[in-house]
Each structure stands twice: as structure tokens, then as C-alpha cells.
Amino acid sequence: YKRLFLLLKLKTEQQRVDELVSINGADFEKKAHKQVRNSRQNMPEDIIEDHVFLKLFKNIPRTDLEMLFPNQNVQLKLFDKIKLAVSGGGGTIFGLFSIIGKIGAAVINPFALIGAFVGLIGIIVRQILAIFTHRNKYMMVLSRNLYFHNLDNNFGVTSYLIDMAEEEEGKEAILAYYFLLTQSDKQYTQAELDRAIEKYLKDRYEVDIDFEVDDGLRKLRNEGILNEQDGKLKVLDLHQASACLDKQWDNFFNPDEKQ
Known part of the structure; x- marks a missing residue:
């Protein structure tokens, strides 16, 4: 996910308990x-059931999605569990056979039995350390997702969404102005302009978009940049449009103007 919004x-604890009971029986x-309380015991105190939380992330792999939830416990993937089970189980079984084979020789050479026990303990310790190593790896992934991939939270996410919506509004006006300026010889009508922009977006970005041409033209018309005659649309050139917008900005905050 290039941009991921989470709400x-x-x-409530009782709702979660009822769900588990419906799945596993009365x-x-x-x-x-007990399971619900244990899953929530490490959460911060300010995370309560009455609050709604907004999170914004970037570049999150689909496989790491569940790690972003606040009550998620770190768990090994199935492949890693199988890998550890095969390697650990094989080493342990080999160590047991080694001990069994040396029990008979223990009377003659007790050091061989001691060495076999030490080897078995070493194998077990190595597998335990491997489990902790994999767990630390998942913790590092979780920390990276929360720190480096987190863009904003709560009110910051709301502000980000508003900014994105404003940008989209501006893009509609810019696209309409660009086509009317650079292809003025085609003398577009509103419907023709709508089809031309949608075709451009389809050819360039391979996306089907229902372009809101009326909204874009309304913005240009309100700014005094668009003229329409007999259904044909025309816009001011860049110099005239810049002068028009500059004049509007200069008069936008006029302390001498009475409200």
C-alpha cells in the first residue's frame, strides 16, 4: 500500500468475548x-474503547498489515515456525540418538556420555536463541513500520486528507485550463473537453476516471479566467490569467473595504 489510512x-471487552465464544463455544x-485481557494489557492507558484513532502510513507491504494494529502480538510466520521445527527437531532427535548410543559405552568412558549431554543442551540453547532472533526480527519490522512508515496520526491525518482534497480540486481546474489553453484551436465544448481529458488520463496513466469537468470549469469561471461563447470555451493566456489572479489576491484582504 503506497498510502494506507486506518480508522x-x-x-468493548464483552463484545470481543462474545465473538470468541461464538467461534469456540460457550x-x-x-x-x-483471560485472552482478551492479556491481549490488551500492554496497550497505553489513553487507548480506550470510546476513542477513534486515525493512522496514516506509506509503503506498507500487505503481509505486514496486521502488525499495525494496537493489540497485535508478535508472532512468527508459518514458514519460520516450520523452519525452526525442522531444524530444531532434527538436531534434538540427533542428540537423543547420540546419547542413547553412548549409554552403553558410558561404563567404559563416562566422558563420552557427558559430551553427548552437553551437545544436546547446546542444540536446545541454539534453537531457543534462534526463536528469540526471529522474534527480534519481527519487532524490528514492527518498529520500522511504526516509525519510518508512519506519516501522521489523528488530527494530522484529517489535515492531510483535507489537503489532498484541495489538491484534487486544484488539479481539476489546472487540467481544464491546460487543455483549453494548449488546444485552443479545437474550440472545445464542455462535453468535448470532458471526453478529451478522460481520454488523456486513460492513455497516459491507464485509469478510468469520471472527470468532473463542470466543477473544473466553475472554478475557472469564478476566477474570471474562462469565457464561453455559443457553447465554445476559451481561457485567458498565461500572462492575462496571472494578472487576473494577482489582482484578486491583492484585493482579497482589503482593510478599507466595509463588510
């Missing part, structure tokens, strides 16, 4: 209460 609201209710 989060915690369910006998699971006691365990469900």
Missing part, C-alpha cells in the same frame, strides 16, 4: 475473558 476503534467464555 481504529476498539471493541465453554470457552472463561478463557475468552
Whole structure:
């Protein structure tokens, strides 16, 4: 996801318990209460069920999506579990066979049995360390997603969405002005301009968009840049349009003008 917006609201503890009970049966209710409490015990105190939280992330892999949720526990992927089970299980079994094979020789050479036990303990310790290593790797991924990929939170997300909406409004006017200025010889009508811009977006970016041409033209008309005669649309050139906009900005805050 190049841009990912999350709107989060915690369910009440009882709602979550009821969900788990409906999945696992009525006998699971006691365990469900314990499971829900354990999943929420490490969350900050200001994250409560009455609040709604907005999060904005960038460049989030689909596989890392669940790590962004506040009550998510770090868990190994299935492939890593199988990998650790195969390597750890194989090493442990090999160590057990080695001990069994040396029990008979323990009477003659007890150091061989001790060495086998030490080797088995070493294998077990190595597998435990491998589990912690993989867990730390997932923690690093989680920290990276929360720190480097987090763009904004709550009110900042709202402000970001408003800015994006304003940009889209400006793009509509800019596209309409660009086509009317650079292709003035075609003398576009509103419908023709709408089709030309939609075709351009389809050919250039391979997206089907219902361009709101009436909205873009309304903005140009309100700014005094667009003229329409017999259904044909015309705009001021860049120099005239700049002068028109500059004049409007100069008169926008006029302290001498009575309201």
C-alpha cells in the first residue's frame, strides 16, 4: 500500500468475548475473558474503547498489515515456525540418538556420555536463541513500520486528507485550463473537453476516471479566467490569467473595504 489510512476503534471487552465464544463455544467464555485481557494489557492507558484513532502510513507491504494494529502480538510466520521445527527437531532427535548410543559405552568412558549431554543442551540453547532472533526480527519490522512508515496520526491525518482534497480540486481546474489553453484551436465544448481529458488520463496513466469537468470549469469561471461563447470555451493566456489572479489576491484582504 503506497498510502494506507486506518480508522481504529476498539471493541468493548464483552463484545470481543462474545465473538470468541461464538467461534469456540460457550465453554470457552472463561478463557475468552483471560485472552482478551492479556491481549490488551500492554496497550497505553489513553487507548480506550470510546476513542477513534486515525493512522496514516506509506509503503506498507500487505503481509505486514496486521502488525499495525494496537493489540497485535508478535508472532512468527508459518514458514519460520516450520523452519525452526525442522531444524530444531532434527538436531534434538540427533542428540537423543547420540546419547542413547553412548549409554552403553558410558561404563567404559563416562566422558563420552557427558559430551553427548552437553551437545544436546547446546542444540536446545541454539534453537531457543534462534526463536528469540526471529522474534527480534519481527519487532524490528514492527518498529520500522511504526516509525519510518508512519506519516501522521489523528488530527494530522484529517489535515492531510483535507489537503489532498484541495489538491484534487486544484488539479481539476489546472487540467481544464491546460487543455483549453494548449488546444485552443479545437474550440472545445464542455462535453468535448470532458471526453478529451478522460481520454488523456486513460492513455497516459491507464485509469478510468469520471472527470468532473463542470466543477473544473466553475472554478475557472469564478476566477474570471474562462469565457464561453455559443457553447465554445476559451481561457485567458498565461500572462492575462496571472494578472487576473494577482489582482484578486491583492484585493482579497482589503482593510478599507466595509463588510
